[in-house]
Amino acid sequence: MHGVTRDQKDDRRRVRAATGALLALALTATAAACGGDAEGEGADGKIRLTVATFNEFGYEGLIEEYNSMQDEVEVVQKKAGTANEHQDNLYTKLAAGSGLSDIEAIEVDWLAALMEESDAFADLSDPEVEGRWLDWKTEAATTDDGKLIGYGTDIGPEGICYRADLFEKAGMPTDREEVAQLFTTWEDYFDAGRGFVKKVPDVAWYDASGATAQAMVNQTEYTFEDEDNNVIAADNPEVKEIFDTVTSLSEEGLSTQLVQWSEDWVASFQQDGFATMACPGWMLGVIEGNAEGVEGWDIADVFPGGAGLWGGSYLTVPVQGEHQEEAIELAKWLTAPEQQIKAFEAKGTFPSQVEALDDPVLLESTNDFFNGAPTGEILAERAKAIEFIPHKGPKFADINTAFQQAIQRVDEGKESPDEAWESFLADVERLG
Amino acid sequence: MASPAGPTPRPRRPWRSRLARWEAKASPYLYVSPFFLLFALVGLFPLLYTAYVSVHAWSLLGGQGDFAGLDNYRRVLEDRFFWNALRNTVSIFLLSSVPQVLLALGLAGLLDTQLRGRTLWRMSVLLPFVVAPAAVALIFGNVFGDRYGLVNSGLEAIGLDAIGWHTNTLASHVAIASMVNWRWTGYNALIFLAAMQAVPRDLYESAALDGAGKVRQFVSITLPMIRPTLLFVIITSTIGGLQIFAEPRLFDTQGLGGSDRQYQTLTMYLWELGWRVRDLGMASAVAWLLFLIIVVFAVLNLWLSQRAGSLAGRPHGRAVRRSRRDAAGEGVAS
Incomplete structure (x- = not known):
């Protein structure tokens, strides 16, 4: 199994160019055609730049603004419906060596795998933008030799969302300041949950075992891989502890035992399924x-347990693009604090730029659905509490999937905790 | 074969006549060549190139590596998830194709009778086919929700236990197969119906005179007469069934086939290897193995169906088939 990684590294060095040409033919003849079509010059002699994003980046207004600001460049956005769709497209066209947009958005979860391919992305480091982002945001996208492959867009600092009405039923405080006192450590949070499910037995404490495990994984510096990306998932006591905690809490009735994003999970919001959840x-x-x-x-x-982070994205400039200079210029503009604040206003994408965290627009924003809570201020506080982000190597996503599935098997009653842990170890072995 | 290329020039000179003769000979090949050229480009080339990729170490992002011989095949065959996916695929295939063909046959038999508003009925069995598979998966995903789904709510309302449509292996296969059946039964029924309409009506009249009931007529006349169509439907549904992807992939939001991969099919396994584990070499090996499996199944099916046909005892098989063909020709002409 170890041989896989070595082989892959060799491959990369040896025959990238030949691969690109051949794969381009085999995988998608159309990809190349699209690329040729979208890039280059528009009818009016302007350079056409494409920006590929997914879900909602809040860029619609910004791109209009950029287009009206100057006449050299015409920017077009390509939006993918889901992150997965965007990821598949990105990987396929990276492999093909053509067809990517001038700017490609990437999700932090794919960063590790893409950092291995940092040659495919332009170096964006520039004294002009130094210190623009929170340190750890930039560090995560910087290679060992100092190359920056992505400009930070948004981040996902987490608070705890809760149902005040259900808290009241359980005789717990409902005011958000008082609630904040209850959950400073995981032990406190779980104890509060044990008390809650005793009083309100039909309602679970949190939305999904996997989500809670994920939050704890994201607070551990090295979970599945060590500094040198050796797989340590099987021997790391912290991993076993998270697994044991979550599976035993599930038996105590704190979890809905549902999988996040499943139909049942979505339906449970309407069914008073649970009282709290981690909330970027x-x-x-x-x-x-x-x-x-x-x-x-x-x-x-x-x-x-301090601070938590879930999700967040970057803008990259693939080197296969014809107009990298203009693309970098645009990426720089889009990720500037002033622009990110506008994106936040449009779609609520929380800024990763230091300056934007103090912006009055952000700090004064409230959310009516959440009882008028000052969400901007709360999340800004949560962002400042983040000290490090966990190390995620190239195998992180695959092992994490296996970890989540092991927890899910216990929740579904398919396996006992011991069996699920054994099969998780087998999966790690397979991936290792 | 006559050339359909408009008026042939009169052979005034010998070279012209040679040209005309050449044209008459070659033009049919020319006319059918676009298909073969396109097939070579989008069918044969990817097939061969996939074989080429499958014998190399090949990462999705990193690209081609060393020649690996059959190593990728060995790794796939040693992976328990491959065998798990094969089991799931065959199980879902059987649960979908068999009832689907039987249901479609019955439906076509009913549609072949003198119904009022025939066109309406015939069109409406095709309706599910028009719905996009992704939409079908979304709807059925809700219907088969483990906790708040429609089916389980119904079961609980009449005092039965809820079924783990996602967690239980067999139940998940049944749920996915029902999606496939819902979508394809009507389509196959229409194909059968078209074949049934070409069966000469006098055969039924003679059978009725001999005292054969409707069921007997269906089994002894209709089924033997539409045998070529039956074979066609069985083979296409075999290919479709073994390549099933969208329905199980969209049955949950993770797309890996459940926590224990209890409904991960071979195509989903291929996709996971290629786009999640990012190992195109192994993914290509799976693609070729799947191709071979489908060939084996198709041949097996053909053999079984032909055996079943000859067991049914049709002494004048060839003659009957010819008369059917003639009847079909008349049908088209009229």
């Missing part, structure tokens, strides 16, 4: 959509 900024919109008509949601300025 972009989740507020998800809750509002799923829990339409449900009253009582609020958000507390606290996260168990």
Whole structure:
């Protein structure tokens, strides 16, 4: 199994150019055609730049603004419906060596795999933008030899969202300041949950075992891989501890035992399925959509175990693009604090830029659905509490999937915790 | 074969006549060549190139590596998820194709009778086919929700236990197969119906005179007469069934086939290897293995169906088939 990685590294060095040409033919003749079409010059002699994003980046207004600001460049956005769709497209065209947009957005979860391919991306480091982002945001996208492959867009600092009405039923405080006092450590958070499910037995404490495990994984510096990307998942006591904690809490009835994003999980918002959940900024919109008509949601300025981070993106400039200079210029502009604030206003994408965190527009924003909570201020506080981000090597996503599935098997009653852990170890072995 | 290329020039000179003769000979090949050229480009080339990729170490992002011989095939065959996916694929295939062909046959038999508003009925069985598979998966995903789904709510309302449509292996296969059946039964029924309409009606009249009931007529006349169509449908649904992807992939939001990969099919396994594990070499090996498996199944099916046909005892098989063909020709002409 170890041989796989070595082989892959060799491959890369040896025959990238030949690969690109051949794969381009084999995989998608159309990809190349599209690329040729979208790039280059528009009818009016302007340079056409494409920006590929997914979900909602809040760039519609910004791109219009950029287009009216100057006459050399015409920017067009390509939006993918889901992150997965965007990722598949990105990987395929990276492999093909053509067809990518001038600017490609990437999600932090894919960063590790893409950092291995840093040759495919332009170096964006520039004294002009130094210090623009939170340190750890930039560090994560910087290679060992100092090359920056992406400009930070948004981040996902997490608070705890909770149902004040259900808290009241359980005789717990409902005010968001008081609630914030309850959850400073995971132990406190779980204890509060044990108390809650005793009083309100039909309602779970949190939305999904996997999400809680994920939050704890994201607070561990080295979970599945060590500094040199050796796989340590099987021997790392912290991994076993998270697994044991989450699976035993599930038995105690704290978890809905549902899988995040599943149909049942979505339905549970309408069924009083649970009382709390980990809540990055972009989740507020998800809750509002799923829990339409449900009253009582609020958000507390606290996260168990310190601070938590979930999601966030970057803009990259692939070197296969014809107009990298102009693309870098545009990426720089789009990720400037002033622009990110406008994106936040449009779609709630929480800024990763230091300056934007103090922007009054952000700090004064409130959310009616969450009982008028000052969400901007709360999330800004949560962002400042982040000290490091966990190390995620190239195998992280695959091992994490296996880890989540092991927890899910226990929740579904397919395996006992011991069996699930054994099969997780087998999966790690297979991936290792 | 006559050239359909408009008026042939009169052979005034010998070279012209040679040209005309050459044209008459060659032009049919020319006319059918676009298909073969396109097939070579989008069918044969990817097939061969996939074989080429499958014998190399090949990462999605990093590209081609060393020649690996059959190593990718060995790794796939040693992977328990491959065998798991094969089991799931065959199980879902059987649960979908068999009831689907039987249902479609029955449906076509009913549509072949003198119904009021025939066109309406015939069109409406095709409706599910028009719905995009992704939409079908979304709807059925809700219907088969483990906790708040429609089916389980119904079961609980009448005092039965809820079924783990996603967690239980067999139940998940049944749920996915029902999606496939919902979508394809009507389509196959229409194909059968077209074949049934070409069966000469006098055969039924003679059978009725001999005292054969409707069921007997269906089994002894209709089924033997539409045998070529039956074979066609069985083979296409075999290919479709073994390549099933969209329905199980969209059955949950993770797309890996459940926590224990209890409904991960071979195509999903291929996709996971290629786009999640990013190993195109192994993914290509799976693609070729799948291709071989489908060939084996298709041949097996053909053999079984032909055997079943000869067991049904049709002494004048060839003659009957010819008369059917003639009847079909008349049908088209009229």
